[in-house]
Every structure is written in C-alpha cells, then in structure tokens.
Amino acid sequence: MKTILCPTDFSILADSAIHYAVKMATVFDASLILYHCFIPFESAFYPLNSTTQENLDTKTILTNHLTAIMNSIVDKNPSLSITIHVDQGPEGIKITEFCKKKKIDLIVMGTKGASGLKEKIIGSFTAEVMTKASCPVLAIPEKYKFKIPKKITYASNYHKKDKKVLSYLLEINKLFNATISILHVDKGIMAFTADEDFDKYKNTIENHFKDFEFSFKHITGENVAKIILEETVADKTDLIVINPFKRKGFWNRIFYASITKKTAYLITKPLLSIPVQ
Incomplete structure (x- = not known):
C-alpha cells in the first residue's frame, strides 16, 4: 500500500x-x-x-x-x-x-x-x-477513533474469487496480526444445500491458505446486511470486510449492490470493500 x-x-x-x-x-x-x-x-x-x-x-x-x-x-x-x-x-x-x-x-x-x-x-x-x-x-x-484491529470479519458470498479477496486481506493483516472470521448469511433460497456448500467452501479455503487459520460461521436469515452488522457487533469485530460483488446481469448487480450499500449505511465499525475483477 x-x-x-x-x-x-x-x-x-x-x-x-x-x-x-x-x-x-x-x-x-x-x-x-x-x-x-x-x-x-x-x-x-x-x-x-x-x-x-x-x-x-x-x-x-x-x-x-x-x-x-x-x-x-x-x-x-x-x-x-x-x-x-x-x-x-x-x-x-x-x-x-x-x-x-x-x-x-x-x-x-x-x-x-x-x-x-x-x-x-x-x-x-x-x-x-x-x-x-x-x-x-x-x-x-462518524467520530470513530483509529485502533489496530484485533478481529476482522469477512462477509462472504462463497464466491470463487474470495481467494483473491482473502489474499489481499492477509497482506494487510501482516501489520495487524488480527484473527479473521469468514461469515456467510444464507437467505434460505438454497437452504437444502447449505451444509454441503459450507463444507465445500471451508475445505477450499483451508486447502488454499495453509499458513493461516480462519474461523467460519454460516447462518440463515432474510436481511443480510442487518445480520452482518448484528453478528459483528456481538463478536466485537473491529473491521468488517466485503466484496462489492460486481456481477453480470441486471438483477444480480442490483441485489449485491444493495447489500453493499445497506451495510455501509448502517455500520458502527470501519467497513472495507475489496473489489475483485
């Protein structure tokens, strides 16, 4: 940087x-x-x-x-x-x-x-x-004072490009030495495959990043932005990380952009967006 x-x-x-x-x-x-x-x-x-x-x-x-x-x-x-x-x-x-x-x-x-x-x-x-x-x-x-983050939460959509986001995040974290949790909120649309998706994603990340131990949390709920904020407040996260999800297709862009914006509207902790092409 x-x-x-x-x-x-x-x-x-x-x-x-x-x-x-x-x-x-x-x-x-x-x-x-x-x-x-x-x-x-x-x-x-x-x-x-x-x-x-x-x-x-x-x-x-x-x-x-x-x-x-x-x-x-x-x-x-x-x-x-x-x-x-x-x-x-x-x-x-x-x-x-x-x-x-x-x-x-x-x-x-x-x-x-x-x-x-x-x-x-x-x-x-x-x-x-x-x-x-x-x-x-x-x-x-507003009025948030700087401190070295000790806990970072990445709000993931289980996308294949998460590896790029996490690679960037780990580079930053070399100076912070914080714990990193990966949080996924499932809207329930594909709830019947949720456990399978979680296991597959967790194995992929753990196999790719063998030198860092992430923690994982997979929960279900309708209001994605609200749940992200509630979970990060409860576990005392210092920095929330998201990918602004630049997807192809009109409805995908509207849906993911709205989550990015709603999260940014409501935050009480610093929010870092990491775009990946």
Missing part, C-alpha cells in the same frame, strides 16, 4: 476519516492525498471569462482550505508524505478517474449512513464509491 486517498467536504464526518487516514498512512508508511471535488459554475447569462474567473477563485479558496488542513497534519506528523488535490466536475465520476490515473491503493472516506426515505432518495456517497471504485474503499463511521 503506497498511496491513500482521503476525500473531504470539510465536514466533521470527513475530519474523522482524515484522522483515520493519517494513522493508516503512518502504519503502512504510505503517502496521503487530501482530495476535494466541486461542481464548476456555468451560466448562459454570464460571459465565459466571468465564469472561468469565478471557478478559479473557488478552486483557490478550496486549495487554501486543504492546505491549512495539510499543514496542521504535517505539524504533528512531520515525516508523513502528504499532498492535496482539487478537482472539478461530478464527484462520483471524478474520484474514480483520479484513483485510476494516480494508481490509488486505498480510499478512506467518512460515512454517516442513511435510512428509510432518505436512503432511497440521496443514499450514501461513500456507498456509491464502494460499488464503483476499482481500488479498496474504507468507510469510517
């Missing part, structure tokens, strides 16, 4: 993510980029040079804000490599483009979550980034 990106909208929520990102960059000896994106002003009623100047002024103000944050971080962490970047355009598109261009290894973002009608109307920007980013995204709940 060489480069960590931390988007900010200058809110208290974003400040929590910045503090966490600074700690992560220190632990991994990585560089940190503070990022902000704004929608440029455009109007047919104003001359082009006027709108251009206004956008330049806006970018200068935002750059100054980021610089002030960067300087306060450097004062306390003089050895940390940190830079800033201000983008303009649709943030959901720009942030993913920037990550690909700069080969970002991890995005650290704050998340407050959403529920009910608010969830359906505006959702969570962090959850959207999780389903679209080509690199891992770490969502930090």
